Amino acid sequence: xxxxxxxxxxxxxxxxxxxxxxxxxxxxxxxxxxxxxxxxxxxxxxxxxxxxxxxxxxxxxxxxxxxxxxxxxxxxxxxxxxxxxxxxxxxxxxxxxxxxxxxxxxxxxxxxxxxxxxxxxxxxxxxxxxxxxxxxxxxxxxxxxxxxxxxxxxxxxxxxxxxxxxxxxxxxxxxxxxxxxxxxxxxxxxxxxxxxxxxxxxxxxxxxxxxxxxxxxxxxxxxxxxxxxxxxxxxxxxxxxxxxxxxxxxxxxxxxxxxxxxxxxxxxxxxxxxxxxxxxxxxxxxxxxxxxxxxxxxxxxxxxxxxxxxxxxxxxxxxxxxxxxxxxxxxxxxxxxxxxxxxxxxxxxxxxxxxxxxxxxxxxxxxxxxxxxxxxxxxxxxxxxxxxxxxxxxxxxxxxxxxxxxxxxxxxxxxxxxxxxxxxxxxxxxxxxxxxxxxxxxxxxxxxxxxxxxxxxxxxxxxxxxxxxxxxxxxxxxxxxxxxxxxxxxxxxxxxxxxxxxxxxxxxxxxxxxxxxxxxxxxxxxxxxxxxxxxxxxxxxxxxxxxxxxxxxxxxxxxxxxxxxxxxxxxxxxxxxxxxxxxxxxxxxxxx
Numbered sequence: 001x002x003x004x005x006x007x008x009x010x011x012x013x014x015x016x017x018x019x020x021x022x023x024x025x026x027x028x029x030x031x032x033x034x035x036x037x038x039x040x041x042x043x044x045x046x047x048x049x050x051x052x053x054x055x056x057x058x059x060x061x062x063x064x065x066x067x068x069x070x071x072x073x074x075x076x077x078x079x080x081x082x083x084x085x086x087x088x089x090x091x092x093x094x095x096x097x098x099x100x101x102x103x104x105x106x107x108x109x110x111x112x113x114x115x116x117x118x119x120x121x122x123x124x125x126x127x128x129x130x131x132x133x134x135x136x137x138x139x140x141x142x143x144x145x146x147x148x149x150x151x152x153x154x155x156x157x158x159x160x161x162x163x164x165x166x167x168x169x170x171x172x173x174x175x176x177x178x179x180x181x182x183x184x185x186x187x188x189x190x191x192x193x194x195x196x197x198x199x200x201x202x203x204x205x206x207x208x209x210x211x212x213x214x215x216x217x218x219x220x221x222x223x224x225x226x227x228x229x230x231x232x233x234x235x236x237x238x239x240x241x242x243x244x245x246x247x248x249x250x251x252x253x254x255x256x257x258x259x260x261x262x263x264x265x266x267x268x269x270x271x272x273x274x275x276x277x278x279x280x281x282x283x284x285x286x287x288x289x290x291x292x293x294x295x296x297x298x299x300x301x302x303x304x305x306x307x308x309x310x311x312x313x314x315x316x317x318x319x320x321x322x323x324x325x326x327x328x329x330x331x332x333x334x335x336x337x338x339x340x341x342x343x344x345x346x347x348x349x350x351x352x353x354x355x356x357x358x359x360x361x362x363x364x365x366x367x368x369x370x371x372x373x374x375x376x377x378x379x380x381x382x383x384x385x386x387x388x389x390x391x392x393x394x395x396x397x398x399x400x401x402x403x404x405x406x407x408x409x410x411x412x413x414x415x416x417x418x419x420x421x422x423x424x425x426x427x428x429x430x431x432x433x434x435x436x437x438x439x440x441x442x443x444x445x446x447x448x449x450x451x452x453x454x455x456x457x458x459x460x461x462x463x464x465x466x467x468x469x470x471x472x473x474x475x476x477x478x479x480x481x482x483x484x485x486x487x488x489x490x491x492x493x494x495x496x497x498x499x500x501x502x503x504x505x506x507x508x509x510x511x512x513x514x515x516x517x518x519x520x521x522x523x524x525x526x527x528x529x530x531x532x533x534x535x536x537x538x539x540x541x542x543x544x545x546x547x548x549x550x551x552x553x554x555x556x557x558x559x560x561x562x563x564x565x566x567x568x569x570x571x572x573x574x575x576x577x578x579x580x581x582x583x584x585x586x587x588x589x590x591x592x
Contacts, residue, residue: 015140043177047462048469056121064101080138086140092148102135123567140174141174189290211322221303233299254315259312269298270295362448377396410450410451413518416514416518460532488540508569
C-alpha cells in the first residue's frame with residue numbers, strides 16, 4: 001500500500017481554509033457545497049454564477065450534486081463528499097444512491113422523485129445528443145470501497161454497448177485533488193521509447209536539464225500510440241477532443257497533398273523523460289520513463305489516420321525531449337507549464353488573432369485591461385500587474401474584461417444571440433467555415449465602447465444574481481423563503497413566484513442581459529451607452545420587471561414555455577417570444 005504524502009494533511013488544512021473563505025463570500029453553510037464551489041472555481045475555472053447553473057444538490061437529488069455539460073458535449077455527473085476527517089472513505093450507501101439514481105435518470109423514470117433543479121438539468125441533457133457520460137465521485141477524504149467499484153463497473157457494463165454513448169466513471173479522493181491542484185503526480189511509460197532517427201538530434205543543456213530537438217516520422221508516433229494508448233498521455237491533461245476543427249486540420253494535413261509540409265504546419269510533440277541518450281552508431285534516441293506533455297492531439301490524429309490507412313509516409317513531426325534527471329520538482333514544473341499551455345478553451349485559440357489584439361489595444365486606450373488568456377492576471381507578478389496598470393492608467397480591480405466573458409456579453413446584447421452566447425459559446429470563436437460565428441461577431445461593428453457597455457451590463461446582472469443566490473441559500477435553511485426574498489425581489493415576485501424563481505435566477509444572467517439591452521436600446525430607443533448608468537440608478541427595479549414579465553409569459557403561454565428553465569433561457573426562440581411580449585407592453589405605454 002502506498003505511503004500517504006506527508007503534505008496531505010497540509011493540503012487538507014489549506015482546502016478547509018479556502019472553503020471557509022468561499023463560505024463567507026457566497027453564504028454557503030453545507031460542507032458539501034463548499035467542496036463543490038472549491039472544485040469548480042479552483043480546478044475548473046468557473047465563476048460563481050456558472051457554479052450555480054450546474055447545482056442540483058439537496059433533497060431529491062438522486063445522488064447527483066451537479067451536472068455539467070462541457071463544450072465538447074460530454075455530460076459529467078458529480079457526487080461530492082467533504083468529510084472533516086480526511087481518513088473517512090466515500091460512503092458505500094452514497095455510491096449506491098448514485099447508481100440507483102442514474103438508472104432512473106437514464107431510463108427517464110425520475111420525474112416523480114427528482115428535485116426541480118435536477119429535472120431541469122436533465123431536460124437540458126435530453127435535449128442534446130451527448131458524446132458521452134462520465135460519473136465523478138469527489139471527496140476530500142479517502143476513495144470509494146472495492147465493492148462500490150465493482151458495482152460501478154457493472155453499471156458501466158449495462159450502459160455501454162456498440163451503439164451506446166461512451167460511459168465511464170472515476171473517483172477523486174483528497175490525494176487526487178492534491179495532485180490536480182499541484183500537478184504532483186508524474187506517470188510515465190515504464191519501457192524505454194526508442195526512435196530511429198534520420199539525422200543526429202540537436203542536444204542543448206539549459207540549467208540542470210538536457211533538451212533534444214529532433215524530427216520523427218508520423219508512422220513511428222502512430223505506432224507508439226498503438227503500443228501504449230492513453231498511458232502515453234497521462235500528463236497531457238486534454239483528453240481526446242476528436243472531431244474538432246483543429247484535429248480535422250491535423251488529420252487533413254497528414255493525409256493529404258500538404259503532408260510533406262506537416263513539419264512546418266504542426267507545433268510538434270514534447271516528451272518529458274527521466275533520462276535520454278543518443279547512440280550515434282545506431283542512430284537511436286532512447287527515452288527512459290517518458291510521457292508526452294504536449295502534442296497529445298497530434299499523436300491521436302496521426303494514429304487515427306494510420307488506422308484508416310490514410311497517413312502519408314512523408315509526414316515528419318517536430319519533437320523535443322526534456323530530461324528531468326530524476327528531479328521530481330523540475331519534472332512537475334515542466335508538466336505543469338506544458339499542460340497549462342494546453343488546458344485552454346476555444347477562446348484561447350483566438351487570443352493572438354488580429355481582431356482580438358486590436359480590441360486589447362482599443363480597450364487599453366479606454367482604461368480597461370483585456371485578459372485575452374485565462375489566468376493571465378492571476379498568474380502575473382507584482383511588476384507585471386504594475387505594468388498593466390500603468391498601461392491602462394487605472395487599477396485592474398473592476399477594470400478587467402475576460403475574453404470569453406466579454407465576448408458572451410457582447411453576443412447576448414449587441415449581437416442579439418442569447419442562445420449562441422449561453423448554449424454554444426465555443427462557436428463564438430470558431431470560424432464561419434467551421435460552423436461558428438467568429439468573423440460575424442468580431443467584425444468592424446464590435447468596438448471597445450460596445451464591449452465595455454456589454455461587460456458593465458453583465459457585471460450588474462451577475463451581481464444581482466449573486467446577491468439573490470446568497471439570500472436564497474439562507475432562506476432555504478431557515479424555511480422563510482418569501483420573507484428572505486422580499487428585499488431583493490420586491491412584493492410581486494416574492495409573493496407570486498417565490499417558490500420557483502430560484503430555478504430562473506440560476507440560469508438567467510445572459511438572458512437578462514439580452515432582454516434589458518434590447519428593451520432599452522430598441523423598444524425604448526435609449527442610447528446604448530447610457531444603459532450602464534440606467535442600471536446604476538434603477539437596475540434592481542428593471543431586473544425585477546423583466547423577471548416578472550418572463551415568468552408571467554411562461555405562466556400564460558405554457559405551449560411556448562413547456563421546457564425547463566435552463567433550456568428556455570438558452571433558447572433564442574423563447575428570447576424572441578419574450579421580446580415580442582415586452583414590445584406589446586411598451587406599445588401599451590408600459591415603461592420604466
